[in-house]
């Protein structure tokens with residue numbers, strides 16, 4: 344099968360080598376289209392690869408009827424409508440590590456250029472002036488650098504700043520005092536950082552919580568003469584408030600690589616001599632571009648060859664070690680979901696998934712999603728996939744609960760899925776038998792041993808002589824061949840089940856005839 348890949352921002356040609364090498368991928372490079380043009384052609388593509396320039400809006404995603412994956416050759420995904428992608432079951436992958444070093448180096452370059460007014464001095468010299476008075480700078484040594492957002496890039500910047508003999512104070516919601524101590528930096532609240540710093544550099548993503556986090560109130564807390572660096576995202580700093588803070592001399596200078604609206608041309612901030620700027624060049628090195636393009640290309644190839652992607656953005660990422668452990672259960676988890684959805688017609692209110700045994704030691708969220716996908720497939724068909732299964736369950740008001748216990752009776756691992764409906768709860772349990780593959784081992788309270796594949800019939804009846812024979816005879820009359828059959832009962836003469844695997848799909852008319860048989864009160868067809 345062939346897949347069409349559109350690359351809509353400039354990507355390193357060496358970096359997309361994994362795509363060129365893979366079979367069945369048609370690659371189209373079109374970096375000139377406007378958003379409207381992209382919307383008109385996106386329907387033809389299975390994958391879209393971008394950097395920060397292409398705006399992957401909801402409008403584009405709604406037109407992207409064949410799109411399965413969006414690859415962001417870089418870190419920030421604020422140019423992609425993630426909610427819309429998730430709703431449409433489109434996986435988004437990025438390249439979280441490939442440009443860390445380049446972005447950190449660019450931040451240091453901006454910090455030093457800002458401190459020593461290098462761009463301003465260079466421009467003056469280019470204009471024929473030998474002016475040594477106007478460009479007196481400040482030293483970094485013994486100054487305090489405030490880092491807001493100590494993730495990959497923020498941490499690299501902090502290390503480098505210490506090399507410049509700066510004191511570093513950082514705030515990050517995931518930074519602990521112990522971790523800060525180990526890094527040889529100070530730890531504080533955002534306010535502590537803003538108050539203490541001579542230079543402030545932001546390295547958070549652009550999120551609802553970080554939009555304009557450096558605003559008028561934040562500038563008011565800062566030392567007079569503070570210098571600001573933004574090599575993360577435009578919008579983290581309120582540009583109007585920054586302009587005012589420079590005019591009022593509260594801020595002595597700003598170095599900006601990113602802007603609220605890009606391209607950033609003709610803006611009043613660029614008229615201020617205190618402002619130096621680059622046109623979003625943090626990741627623009629040969630090394631970073633090659634690295635991020637390789638990373639997303641490998642994930643796109645992985646995706647189309649049915650392998651797990653390494654850097655999903657709208658799915659929890661799982662380490663290779665965990666993946667190796669849980670991947671064998673993917674199919675079983677989904678099939679148990681399908682199985683249960685066929686067992687019960689009532690509206691599902693709650694899904695409880697119990698992981699028992701060794702599996703309980705691992706991140707099993709991908710298995711939970713597969714189970715939910717299996718359960719919702721009956722009504723939603725191919726609209727539900729790994730990416731949107733949980734979201735759709737939430738939207739339908741279905742609670743999904745994971746339970747874990749490391750102890751299990753008899754099995755090394757056991758997954759039990761329970762659905763709670765207005766008509767009561769139904770349960771199915773499954774495992775992987777060493778060397779024998781997946782098995783369903785329990786349906787409600789009945790112990791069974793069923794290979795979850797092909798065509799199954801689940802029949803409930805009263806435990807009376809002749810019931811099993813009547814089913815066998817009728818299926819024979821209908822030319823339905825029984826491959827395996829198991830029976831179970833609660834008590835002699837009480838509730839009982841038959842679990843049959845048959846060679847072909849059982850038609851509704853045949854099910855109706857089975858239901859008319861004496862002592863048979865429920866028949867469910869389960870095609871796995």
Ligand SMILES: NC(=O)C1=CN([C@@H]2O[C@H](COP(=O)(O)OP(=O)(O)OC[C@H]3O[C@@H](n4cnc5c(N)ncnc54)[C@H](O)[C@@H]3O)[C@@H](O)[C@H]2O)C=CC1
Nearest residue numbers: 418419446492493494495496515546547548574575625626
């Ligand atoms: N200028 C450029 O060309 C480049 C810009 N970037 C941008 O740099 C930013 C950071 O990238 P990475 O370090 O790779 O990401 P990361 O995910 O490793 O780090 C982001 C950090 O921000 C922290 N954070 C989130 N909300 C926060 C808040 N309210 N206050 C303080 N910290 C908060 C997170 O806990 C995390 O530690 C992203 O916005 C990315 O788009 C990345 C590469 C190149």
Ligand SMILES: O=C(O)C(=O)COP(=O)(O)O
Nearest residue numbers: 394395396417418419626
């Ligand atoms: O990786 C990021 O978040 C960046 O901002 C880099 O953007 P770019 O790929 O250079 O357009």
